[in-house]
Amino acid sequence: MSIPLRQQLTVGRYLIEQKLKRVKRYPLVLMLEPLFRCNLACAGCGKIDYPDDILNKRLSVDECMTAVDECGAPMVSIPGGEPLIHKEMPQIVEGIIARKKFVYLCTNALLLKKRIDDYTPSPYLTFSIHLDGNQERHDVSVCQEGVFDIAEEAIKLALAKGFRVTINCTLFQGENAQEVADFLDYAMELGVEGVTIAPGFSYDKAPNQDVFIKGLDVKELFRGIFKIGKNRNWKLNHSSLYLDFLAGNQSYNCTPWGNPTRNVFGWQKPCYLLDDEGYAASFQELLETTPWEKYGNVNNPKCVNCMAHCGYEATAVEDMLAHPLKAMLTSFLGPKTEGSMVEVKIPEKQKTDSLENITIKTE
Secondary structure (H helix, E strand, O other), X not given: OOOOHHHHHHHHHHHHHHHHOOOOOOOOEEEEOOOOOOOOOOOOOOOOOOOHHHHOOOOOHHHHHHHHHHHOOOEEEEOOOOHHHOOOHHHHHHHHHHOXXXXXXXXXXXXXXXXXXXXXXXXXXXXXXXXXOOHHHHHHHOOOOOHHHHHHHHHHHHHHOOOEEEEEEEEOOOOOHHHHHHHHHHHHHHOOOEEEEEEOOOOOOOOOHHHOOOOHHHHHHHHHHHHHXXXXXXXXXXXXXXXXXHOOOOOOOOOHHHOOEEEXXXXXXXXXXXXXXXXXXXXXXXXXXXXXXHOOOOOOHHHOOOOOHHHHHHHHHHHHHHOHHHHHHHXXXXXXXXXXOOOOOOOHHHOXXXXXXXXXXXX
């Protein structure tokens, strides 16, 4: 894990406090989504298919600060849409930093060169720049040529100005382990702090449903990536157990309250990825009224192929706290890349043909 010590200590202290207070459901990262409008139209995006009256909505600075204070999570991720379109984004980021929360400002980087002087380097601010692989792969993913080159230039500029920079990489159908490994090598050469990497979630509203990797293919891909990367010293911004989960070695259900979402409609039930399950007016209402037992890969067909870090990283962190020796050993050895995978336990009532196709059997 490549996260700076200050952030590790802050998050660690927060986690210990939740355990001492015996809090059952607590947030780890607030997904603050102040707009849906974007300057790209990616094939695998399910966030921009709204009418103009919705795309023109924005959360105000006050609404964003209220969400940060309500939630109380030590980290805030600002996805979109494209956050840099928001005219008040510098004030939103400034307000989060003033609260000593760690903010990851997610961007496709098309506007970063123009807007970068609106921000000041801080240990609490990270530009999380979207790159889905090498030049050809990324430009196909975002359905526009030249975006990779703009993002690369923006990364170098941000690093030169002293900003923390990470890369957010989403993997889609057609990936191969060697290409992904080469991309991670490239990311390390750029000098970014780390990379978050996960398979894309199959949004119902995404314009191209053929781009998503599912089931066993996801785990085999990650096993191939990790096998190549055994001695590559990649800086991946994930817990060791989440990476082990991606490789098919951990059986987890998601922890959607770990990454609650506040957007222009309210507090989204149950998570950032499912946008048709309703909304709550406050974070407390979200916790109290969401039927959490209805969701997760063993409970809901909509969730069955999901392995996104916004659902499972918090689960992996919980497992790490419960089994620190397992986490340390996995961190030292890396994810297992050979042998049987864990079984995905699907209740009988959920076992339709489509679900059985992705069930992984052990010996």
